[in-house]
Amino acid sequence: MRKVAVIGVGNSRFGRRDDAILQEIAFEAFKEALEDAGITQEDIDLSVVGSVGTRLYESLPAVPINEYLGLVGKGPIRVEAACATGSAAIFTAYNAITSGCVDTAVAIGVEKMLEVDTPTSTAVGGRGGNYLWEFHMFGTSFAAYYALFATAHMAKFGTTEEDLALVAVKNHKYGAMNPKAHFQREIKVEDVLKSRVVARPLKLYDCCPISDGAAAVILASEEKVKKLKVEDPVWIEAIGFSSDTSSLSRRMDYVGLPAATQAAQMAYKIAKVGPKDIDFAEVHDCFTIAEIMAYEDLGFCKKGEGAKMIREGETYIGGRIPVNVDGGLKAKGHPLGATGCSMVYEVTKQLRNEGGRRQVPLKNYVALTHNVGGHGFYVYVMIFRR
Amino acid sequence: MAAQERPTIRSRPLTLVHEIPIARIKRFWDGLKEGKVYATKCKKCGQLYYPPQVDCFKCLGSDVEWVALSDEGVIETFTESHLKPQGFTHYEEPYIIAIARTPEGAKVMGWLEGISADKARVGLKVKITTTIKPDGYPAIVFKPTETS
Numbered sequence: 001m002r003k004v005a006v007i008g009v010g011n012s013r014f015g016r017r018d019d020a021i022l023q024e025i026a027f028e029a030f031k032e033a034l035e036d037a038g039i040t041q042e043d044i045d046l047s048v049v050g051s052v053g054t055r056l057y058e059s060l061p062a063v064p065i066n067e068y069l070g071l072v073g074k075g076p077i078r079v080e081a082a083c084a085t086g087s088a089a090i091f092t093a094y095n096a097i098t099s100g101c102v103d104t105a106v107a108i109g110v111e112k113m114l115e116v117d118t119p120t121s122t123a124v125g126g127r128g129g130n131y132l133w134e135f136h137m138f139g140t141s142f143a144a145y146y147a148l149f150a151t152a153h154m155a156k157f158g159t160t161e162e163d164l165a166l167v168a169v170k171n172h173k174y175g176a177m178n179p180k181a182h183f184q185r186e187i188k189v190e191d192v193l194k195s196r197v198v199a200r201p202l203k204l205y206d207c208c209p210i211s212d213g214a215a216a217v218i219l220a221s222e223e224k225v226k227k228l229k230v231e232d233p234v235w236i237e238a239i240g241f242s243s244d245t246s247s248l249s250r251r252m253d254y255v256g257l258p259a260a261t262q263a264a265q266m267a268y269k270i271a272k273v274g275p276k277d278i279d280f281a282e283v284h285d286c287f288t289i290a291e292i293m294a295y296e297d298l299g300f301c302k303k304g305e306g307a308k309m310i311r312e313g314e315t316y317i318g319g320r321i322p323v324n325v326d327g328g329l330k331a332k333g334h335p336l337g338a339t340g341c342s343m344v345y346e347v348t349k350q351l352r353n354e355g356g357r358r359q360v361p362l363k364n365y366v367a368l369t370h371n372v373g374g375h376g377f378y379v380y381v382m383i384f385r386r
Numbered sequence: 387m388a389a390q391e392r393p394t395i396r397s398r399p400l401t402l403v404h405e406i407p408i409a410r411i412k413r414f415w416d417g418l419k420e421g422k423v424y425a426t427k428c429k430k431c432g433q434l435y436y437p438p439q440v441d442c443f444k445c446l447g448s449d450v451e452w453v454a455l456s457d458e459g460v461i462e463t464f465t466e467s468h469l470k471p472q473g474f475t476h477y478e479e480p481y482i483i484a485i486a487r488t489p490e491g492a493k494v495m496g497w498l499e500g501i502s503a504d505k506a507r508v509g510l511k512v513k514i515t516t517t518i519k520p521d522g523y524p525a526i527v528f529k530p531t532e533t534s
Contacts, residue, residue, distance in 0.1 A: 018392045057397040123471035132406070133437035137525050138483050138495055139467065139474035147465035148485065155463075155508035197480075200466040200503050247437055249485060249493040254463045 001098045003222040005233035006384070008037025009345040014213035014333035015182040016114050022051075022061060023068035025214040026110040029338075030069050033106065033216035039228065044218070045102035047075040050089030050109040051337040052082060054124045055116050065110065082128060082373030083286060085109060086215065086340025087380035091239050093219050103224040109341035110214035121210055128374060130246040143207055145248060145375040146287035147199035152254035153289060154201065156304070161201050163307035165192035167288040168205045168331075170316060171324050175331025177358050182211045182333030206288040211333030215341035217348075232386070234348045237366070240267030240381040248375065255304075257376035260297035264370070264381045268299075271383040273366055275299040278321060278383075280350060280360040282343035284372040285328040294370050295323070298381070322360045325350070340380065343369040351386040410440045413452040418516045418524035422457075425492050426450040436492035455494065459486030459528060461510040462493065466503035476521065486512055486528050496526035506530075 010032025012025045020028075026049075034040060047069070049062035058064055062078035081088035086109030093105035113121060126141040134140045153159050169189055175181040187205060195204035225233045242262035245251060252258070268274055275298060283298070285291035292306035300321055301309050309315055315323035326332050326346040329339060347367045350360055365386045372379050408415050414437075417424040426435045428442035429449045436455070441448045464484035470477065482498040484506070494514060498506060512528035519525055 018394065119470060119472040119475050122469055123473055126471045130437070134495055135471075137523065138497060139471055139477070139481065140483060140495075141467065141469045141471055143469050144465050144467045144483050147467070148463045148483070151465055152463040152508060197466070197468050199469055202465075249436060249495050251493070254485070 002100060004094050004097045004219050004236045005222065005225050005230065006217055006236065006344060006348050007220045007225060007228065007230045007233055008033040008039065008218035009348045010036060010216040011180055011342050011345040012214040013180050014211050014335060017112070017212035018114065022056065022058065022110060022112045023065050025112070025212060026065045026108055027069060029110070029214035029216040030106070030108055033218050037218045037230070039218070041070045041074070043228070044071065044074055044104050044106050046093065046096050046105040047071040048077045048079055048089045048093045048105060048107045050079045050085040050107060050341065051111055052080055052085050053337070054128070055113050055121060057115070065108065069108070081378040083284070083334065083336050084340055084371040084373030084378040084380050085337040086342065087369070087371040087382065088340070088378065090217055090219070090340060090344060090382070091241065091380060094236060094239060097219055097221050104218065104220045106216055106218045107341055108214065108216045109338040111335035111337040112212045113210045113335060114212050118210070129248070133247055141199065142375070143199040143202055143287065146289055147202045148248065149254050149293065149375070150201050150287070150289040153293065156255050157307065159292060159307040161193060162189060163292065163310060164201070164206050164288040165189045166310045167285060167291045168192045170310065171285060171328040171330040174325045174358055175327025178327045178332060181327040181331050182209050183327070183331040202287055202289070208286045208329040208334040211335045213333055213335035213338045213342070215338045215345050217341045217344045232352050234351050234384050234386050237383040237385045238267040238270035240264060240270065241379065242266070243378050244376045246374070246377060256293050256297050257372060257379060259376045259379040260294065260370060260372060260381070263379040264298045267368070267381040267383050273383060277364050277366050278368045279362050279364055279366055280322040280325065281368040281370065282326070282346055283323055283328070283370040285324055285330045286334055286372070288330065290372065291323065291328065298368070298370055317358065317360050325355070325358045325360055340369070340371040343371060344382070347384050351384060411438060414438050415524065417454065418526070419518065421516050422454040423494055423514055423516065423526055424452045425455050425490070427453050434490060434492060436494065455488045455490055455492055455514070457514045459488050459494065459512045459514045461485070461498070461506065461508055461512060461528070462487050463508060464498055464506050482506060484528055486514060488514070494526060496528045498528045500529045
């Protein structure tokens with residue numbers, strides 16, 4: 001199988017982007033990625049657009065985006081995998097290259113979520129579970145789904161609301177240092193505990209914001225990397241994937257995401273590394289409980305010991321394995337389709353030692369991304385090396 | 387930074403309301419009116435499905451029997467939701483979404499009523515009932531059968 005490298009990354013500012021339409025924020029990320037790679041549209045063979053798109057007035061967003069970016073004739077393929085859409089777009093671009101079909105491909109993740117009101121956004125999201133058997137009768141939302149996991153995790157392992165708050169505190173600390181983050185201010189445990197209840201035990205500050213944003217990742221084959229004389233390629237060592245039921249009632253338990261464990265094991269096996277070899281990780285902290293479950297599902301600690309990791313500060317810069325040092329979904333924001341690409345943006349910058357004030361120490365030059373769609377419907381775990 | 391008024395234009399409205407065919411799953415929806423929660427069981431291989439489905443993905447058979455689940459459940463997890471998605475904004479109070487396990491091993495989602503979220507707990511024994519809400523939509527409702 002041909003090797004594939006990340007040769008350029010771009011990330012728009014995340015947040016309430018009522019200054020721009022979908023195409024315009026996609027352009028922001030795409031332009032930065034092109035300039036980062038030092039190439040033009042001419043060098044790109046395929047465009048893959050990742051957008052969940054269910055809140056948009058454009059029904060088929062990939063086409064207008066492709067047109068706006070000057071990519072007519074290069075794809076596009078529209079990809080959707082709920083909140084893991086960005087990773088699915090990268091996976092699609094990666095496969096087109098490993099197969100020998102193309103030499104260079106761009107994955108563009110983009111989402112506008114704030115053009116509709118909050119009850120509409122909550123409904124569109126909640127209907128992304130299993131409409132007929134869950135939303136229709138019970139008005140489920142993703143905050144409620146993750147709250148169901150939080151309740152079960154707390155009951156089984158003694159995880160507390162303070163533990164959940166510690167995740168938010170960490171991620172806000174790094175968000176405050178990220179000029180592209182939706183929330184750029186630090187918070188304290190008391191702020192989280194005092195914030196209004198959204199879906200008990202989750203409070204407002206346990207939840208990622210509803211955000212607009214875009215991120216772009218340009219991939220190339222090893223031959224193309226040589227031809228373009230790319231100085232600092234970041235290699236995709238492995239992509240692991242798995243999935244789970246849409247109906248929460250068909251799960252074995254509510255204390256972890258089996259698809260994440262399966263995707264991680266697949267990625268570790270392909271990359272021939274283990275959790276101990278990972279220098280740092282970007283994980284899917286859409287809600288604080290999700291980051292604690294991610295530590296466990298990825299094997300950074302034993303099942304049930306996720307809370308202990310955050311209590312002991314192991315996932316801060318300088319800790320055993322820094323996690324979400326860009327602010328995570330929690331503080332940087334979570335524009336669904338953009339998130340997976342934004343994780344790879346951060347990993348690429350960090351592996352190149354371009355992390356600035358947030359630079360993590362690199363030992364093995366190996367990093368991991370963990371991107372979850374829904375409550376574990378889709379999971380992609382990717383491993384990168386420089 | 388002062389809040390800035392940014393110019394916008396309004397999209398043409400789009401209303402989506404679906405007529406959902408329930409010809410093959412009518413037993414379930416009728417059951418809710420009779421106070422019962424139905425699952426399906428594959429007649430060929432015995433696989434139990436909840437939520438019910440009329441095609442068996444294990445043996446690919448499409449001959450299933452409808453089985454009413456026991457009305458005894460044990461709460462596996464719950465949340466009191468203060469978030470009201472579109473379609474639920476007319477419910478004034480927060481509602482408790484819970485999952486209860488039945489003796490058959492099925493897990494059923496429902497609204498937990500008759501207990502406050504402070505008193506609810508994982509492991510709570512409940513009676514599984516059904517109701518038609520004032521807005522005409524059916525719901526599965528769990529009622530505690532023990533004090534917390």
